[in-house]
Amino acid sequence: MLDLRVPLGDGETPTSFCSRLALHNCYANVQEFCSDMGIQFQQVIDGDQSALARLAELGDVDIERLTRWAVYQRSDVFHSIQGQILPRSALRLLLVRVCPACLASDKERWASLGYAAPYGRVEWLVESIRTCPVHGHPLVTLGDNPEQGHPQDFSRRITQCFSDLTAQCKDGLARPFSELEKYLRCRLAGNPYPDTPWLNAMPFYAAARLCEIVGAV
Structure with missing residues (x-):
């Protein structure tokens, strides 16, 4: 168990949780963190059971809660979430999509965690879900920037542009959840x-x- 831990958010993916642990423990990126902890980040991404069990141990969270929103790789083309089968084309695995209002709310809720407070929701990965059910804000896709490291290093990615993202909360873009x-x-x-x-x-x-x-x- 790590001394520095973060709470597991409702609907949070294991990849997001892993990234937040890495940032909170002052690692430069999630790959270095995983390497030191004896797992590979790609294993977490793919839903490897041994890697997720190790992650749950490190973060001191219930394994069933952690794995509930895992994205399991079933083949080169298909993944599953909660038993629902989705092709890679129906998921946004290599892009980070967020609700700016959720990020701001997370950071306010867990202020002591800094940028390790905001977390990634599983529904943000689903292409056909484009609106936040809580705030009605259109989901925002972060631009592709190689300097920000691994595309699924959630905390590292949002840290680079947090102010710009949360500024969009004031734009009055709310719309109904379809x-x-x-x-x-x-x-x-x-x-x-x-x-x-x-x-x-x-x-x-x-x-x-x-x-x-x-x-x-």
Whole structure:
């Protein structure tokens, strides 16, 4: 167990949690942290059980809570979250998408953690979810900058542009969370709509795509 730890956020991915631990323990990047801890960051990304167990031990968190929102690599093309199958094209694994208002709220809530306070939500990885359900803010995609290190080093990435991101909270861009986004979020959490059995029977990504084409849930 590490002396310096961070709380596991609701809906937080293991990759985000790992990145936050690395930053809070003053590592230059998440890869160095993982190397010193005897795991590989790619193992965390892929949902390797032994790596996630080690991460849970280091962060002193319940393994079931940590793995609930893990992204498991099932093949070169497909991943799964909570048993829902998604192709790589339906996920934004190499881009960081965030709600600026959530980042600001996290930092205010856990002020003593500094930039290790904000955490990445699993729903931000899903391409078809483009709005924050809490703040109604459109999700913002961080630009690709090689100098910021590994694309999934969440804390390191947002630290570089935190002020610019949170400034967008004042832009008044709030919009309703769409019915499709509500459906996908509930289904991802294991609570699919009971009155849409035909849609629930479809793979997650196929249901999302169909609804986007038809324009309704």
